[in-house]
Amino acid sequence: AQSVAQPEDQVNVAEGNPLTVKCTYSVSGNPYLFWYVQYPNRGLQFLLKYITGDNLVKGSYGFEAEFNKSQTSFHLKKPSALVSDSALYFCAVRGGYSTLTFGKGTMLLVSP
């Protein structure tokens, strides 16, 4: 069965500094990987995905993610964090034909 691990419950970073939110996955076959963001009292919003091709994927709001097959990782990154980036971030992997499995989420806190 597929699974996703987000090893950090919370990541703290100062505004203007680069940020990384970690994700590792386990899945049989080719991985389809996603990042979503959740703001308070809202549903999740799609940020980016990796299906195939370049290992560096660019998404919304300046975020990007690096796919590393040998390390089975898909870390979310941003070169310069904003206070408004503070939110809950979820990594997800496509498991069965019609299901997405989510990680437990990582709270990102960006301080001014």
Place this chain on the structure above:
Amino acid sequence: NAGVTQTPKFQVLKTGQSMTLQCAQDMNHEYMSWYRQDPGMGLRLIHYSVGAGITDQGEVPNGYNVSRSTTEDFPLRLLSAAPSQTSVYFCASSYSRKFGSYNSPLHFGNGTRLTVT
């Protein structure tokens, strides 16, 4: 374009009561699903549907029923609520069951916060 609409936003039930959480999407999406979100647990799939008349169980289906009579609607029924069902419930839809293959990420509603006492 309303996207995915969930009602109600909040609900308090007593143990043993029944209720239906409503979900509607206006994007003609083939795929619809229900997740529950609990602290420290992430999102767990309850049920999903790949088209009208077709439903299947997810990771945590016990205590919940679904049906899909139209493309637009995918209600979630709690037949006899239990305190363990206290959670935030999200409905999500996608153009295609294949998700990324057709550039079709999940679109989420804003959730229903359910408390069972």
